[in-house]
Amino acid sequence: MKIAIDGTAASGKGTLARSLAKELGYDYLDTGLLYRSVALQAKEHGIIDLNISDKKIAIARSKIRKLINIAHLLTLPLLDKPDLRSQETSLLAAKIANLPEIRDILLEKQRLFANKPTSGLGVVLDGRDIGTIVLPDAEFKFFIDAKPEIRAKRRFAELKKSDSEVLEQTLLDEINKRDAEDWTRRIAPLKRLPNAFFIDSSSLNADEVLQIALNYING
Numbered sequence: 001m002k003i004a005i006d007g008t009a010a011s012g013k014g015t016l017a018r019s020l021a022k023e024l025g026y027d028y029l030d031t032g033l034l035y036r037s038v039a040l041q042a043k044e045h046g047i048i049d050l051n052i053s054d055k056k057i058a059i060a061r062s063k064i065r066k067l068i069n070i071a072h073l074l075t076l077p078l079l080d081k082p083d084l085r086s087q088e089t090s091l092l093a094a095k096i097a098n099l100p101e102i103r104d105i106l107l108e109k110q111r112l113f114a115n116k117p118t119s120g121l122g123v124v125l126d127g128r129d130i131g132t133i134v135l136p137d138a139e140f141k142f143f144i145d146a147k148p149e150i151r152a153k154r155r156f157a158e159l160k161k162s163d164s165e166v167l168e169q170t171l172l173d174e175i176n177k178r179d180a181e182d183w184t185r186r187i188a189p190l191k192r193l194p195n196a197f198f199i200d201s202s203s204l205n206a207d208e209v210l211q212i213a214l215n216y217i218n219g
């Protein structure tokens with residue numbers, strides 16, 4: 001069984017995917033972590049920074065080769081860590097997500113993971129192109145969204161525990177920037193499929209979203 005969950009940044013799709021996987025005993029993959037891991041390593045090796053334009057990355061073949069090596073070397077499951085969640089890594093990940101060479105490598109890793117769940121039962125993947133590209137044959141597809149201001153508020157509540165300098169307005173700007181990149185990307189843009197079950201989580205808590213998803217799955 002395959003469950004595909006797509007949605008906007010900080011919409012609650014990761015929380016839903018993780019709790020659904022736990023509830024059903026399925027394997028779980030946060031696919032954003034793959035893009036974030038390539039971005040973080042690229043930053044640590046000085047390959048890209050926030051000042052670089054997408055065009056410049058595309059022109060610099062030597063940089064692309066280095067990014068390809070990093071992507072090839074990723075092994076799943078990836079460990080989550082605070083550096084991967086920083087605002088800088090988020091924005092760099094959205095830049096890297098525009099590169100077809102990197103998407104192809106990460107696509108293969110995601111499909112391998114989905115086709116061999118260690119649980120032997122099923123998988124839940126969350127991201128931006130799961131229902132459209134990674135697992136078009138998924139039995140259940142979800143699309144999660146919430147108002148940008150609410151998403152920024154939630155991210156703020158999460159980040160302020162570890163970063164006392166963080167500002168809610170900065171997070172809202174970052175979310176709007178990433179939304180724009182995700183919806184308009186040339187390759188594998190974020191798309192709300194007509195056959196994806198839509199949940200607007202703006203006025204719902206995590207438990208309510210989980211119950212709605214479980215009701216849908218259980219028919």
Ligand code: C5P
Nearest residue numbers: 009031032035093094097127128129178
């Ligand atoms: O989901 P998360 O916010 O961790 O993803 C980080 C970035 O990785 C996103 O802004 C998006 O640009 C990219 N991404 C993607 N396709 C996915 C998952 C994430 O392009 N399946």
